[in-house]
Amino acid sequence: MSHDPLIIVLIAMIGGAIRVSTPFMFVALGECLTEKSGRINLGLEGTLVLGAMLAYATAYQTGSPWLGILAGGAAGVFLGSLHGYLCKLPKVNDIAVGIAMMSFGIGLAFFFGKPYIQPQAPRLPAIPLGGWTGVPQLAEALQINPLFLVGIAAAIVMAWAFANTKWGLIIRTTGDSAAAARAMGVSVDWVRYLATTIGGFLAGVGGSFLSLSYPGSWNEGLSSGQGLMAVALVIFARWSPIRCVMAALLFGAAGALGPSLQSVGITQGYYLFNAAPYILTLLILIASSGSQQAFRAAPGELSITK
Amino acid sequence: MSDVADPTVPLHGAALDRASAGKSPTLMRLRAASEFIVIPVLAVMAAFLLFSLFLLAIGKSPLTFLSLLWLGGFGTAFSWGNTLQRASPLILTALAVAVPAQLGLTVIGGEGALVLGGFAAAAIAVPFVGTGMPALIVMPLMIVFALAAGGLWVGLAGWLRYRRGVNETISSLLLSYIAIAIMNFFVEGPMRDLNQPMKASTLPIGTAYMVPAMPHLSVHWGFATGVVLALVLGVLMQRTTFGFAAKITGGNMRAAQAQGLPVGRLILTCALISGACAGLAGYFEVAAVQGRANASLAAGYGFTGILVSFLARHNPIAVVPVAILFGGLGAAGGIVQRRMGMPDATVLVLQGFIFVVLLASETLYGRFRIFQMGGSGGRA
Structure with missing residues (x-):
C-alpha cells in the first residue's frame, strides 16, 4: 500500500503538517490573544526570529533545550511589551510599530546570532508516537515534538479561558468595545499591553521550535515568514484558538505539499501551492466582508476589521 | 489611531x-x-x-561607529552612489504607502507590487534579447508592464476595499505573498535560466535594455525618477483639488461620500498610483541593478518603505530625505563590518532603534x- 504515490504524498503531508505547523500554531495563538484584546501586532516575525536565536544561544550555553524555550519566550516578552508600551502612547500607529518591531527583532537576532551559526546546540527530543503502525514512513511522520502538544494544550486552555473566566471576559470586552471595558472599570491600555506581551511570549516559544527542533539549527534564513503569516492565520481561524490549531495544520500541510509532490516526481508548479493558504484567506476575507454574520467573531476594536 | x-x-x-x-x-x-x-x-x-x-x-566605541557610518554612507562620492542606489527603491515603495495614506488607507503590499513589477519588466524584455529590437521600443514597454503589474496588484486591494469593504492592509499583505509565489513559480519553472544552477532567475535582460547610470553620478535614473515623482505627488496631494478631496476622504470617508465626492474613484486612483510606484521600483531593481528577475527582488524594500513613509508622516516630499537617511545606513553596513569587526546587522539594529524612537515620538x-x-x- 505504501507504494501508491497518493499515499506517499498524503503521509508526507501529514508528517510535514505536524512538523512545520508548530511555529505557525504558536504565532497564531499569540496573535489571536493580542487581537482579541483589540490590537494587532504585525511584528511577530521579528519575535519569532529573535526567539529562535536566543533559544538556540541559551540551549548551546546551558546545554538545556528547555531553558532555550524559556529564553525564546523571554525574547517575545521583551518585544511584545515594547510593542504594547509604544501602542499605549496616544497617536502611535500599531501597524507601523509592528513593522518596526519586525525589523528591530530581526536586526537584534542577526547581530547577536552571528557567533551561533556554526556550533550545534542540543535539540529538543521528539516523542515517537507512530511505532505501532509498523510503516516506517508513518512512524517517521508521527515523531511528535513536545511543543506541538504544548501548543494544542495552550489552544484548549485559551479557548476555555476566553469562554469561561473573568480574564477571558475582560479581554473579549476590551477587544469588542473599549468604552464598555472602561465602564467595567478595566484599564484598556493595561489589558492590551498584557495581551501583546503574552502574545509575544507565545510567538517567542514558536521561534524556539524553529532553532531547537525543526529545522533545528540557527541561521539567518531560518524563518520563511511564519511570523508574518500570523495575521492571515488568525483571520483564517476567525479568532478562535481551536481553529488556530487547525489553520496552522492546514498552512503547514500546504507548505509541505511542494516537497512531498517532489518526492514522487512532480517538480513543477508547487510554488503556486505555497500561495494556496493566502489565496484561501483572501477568499474568506472577500466572502465574509459583505455580511456582518461571518465577521461577528472579529473583535470590534480591531483596526483591520473596522 | x-x-x-x-x-x-x-x-x-x-x-x-x-x-x-x-x-x-x-x-x-x-x-x-x-x-x-x-x-x-x-x-x-x-x-x-x-x-x-x-x-x-x-x-x-560609538565615536568610531559614527565616523564610519558617515564615511560609509555619506563621506565619499562612492558612498553617496551606494546610498542613493539603496534610497531609490525606498523612495518609490514609501510613495506607494504615502499616497493611499492620504485617504486613510494603510497599504502594506508594496513588496509584492515591487516583485511583480520587476518580474513583469523582465518577462517582457527577455524574449527580445538578441533580436535587435531597439531599446527605444523595449524599454518603454518594460516600464509600462512594470507600472501595470504593480498598479493592478495594489489596485485590486483598493477595488476590494471599495466594492467589498475588505480591509486593504490585510488584503495587500496577502496579495504580496501571492505575488512572490507567482514570481517563484515562473523563475523556478517555465522561465528559469538553466545556466544559473545556484539561484533561480529569469534569463538576463541584456545590457542593451539596462538603465544606465546618471551622467557624472554613480547612481541610476531610478533615483531621479523617484525624486521627481515625489515632487509631483507632493504637489498633487497638497496643491490640487484631487489632493484636497483625498484629504477630506481621509478625514472622514462617510462625510466625503455624503458631500458627493467620488470616494470609489479616489480609492482606486490612489491604489493604482501606489502600486505603480512600487512596480516602478521593481523595474529599476531589475533594469538598473540586478539585470534579471529573481528572489533578490523580495529583499524587504517594500517593508522598509512602509516605515519610511510613516516616518515622513506620509508627506511625499519628506519621503526623499528619510529614504536617503536609511539608504545611507544600509550602505554603511559593509564598512562597519570590516573596520569594527561587528556583524553587518549592526546597522539593522540602529535602524530598529531609529524606527522605534521616531514612531514613539509621534505622541509628542x-x-x-x-x-x-x-x-x-x-x-x-
Missing part, C-alpha cells in the same frame, strides 16, 4: 490664538511647521544616543505650546 482625543490640544490652540493675536501669520505658520522638523530631528538624535549606549554596553506632536498656533496648530 488613538481613539481618545487629546483634550488639551484645542485648549492650547484657542489660548494661543488669543495670545498670538496681532503677530504675523507667516511667522506663526513657520513656528507650527517647525514642529515637524524639530521633533523628528530630536528623535533621531535620541535614537543615536540610545544606540551609543548600546554600543558602550557591548564594549564598542501637539504637546508643546511653543509650536502651537491658532486653528491649525498641533494637529498630528
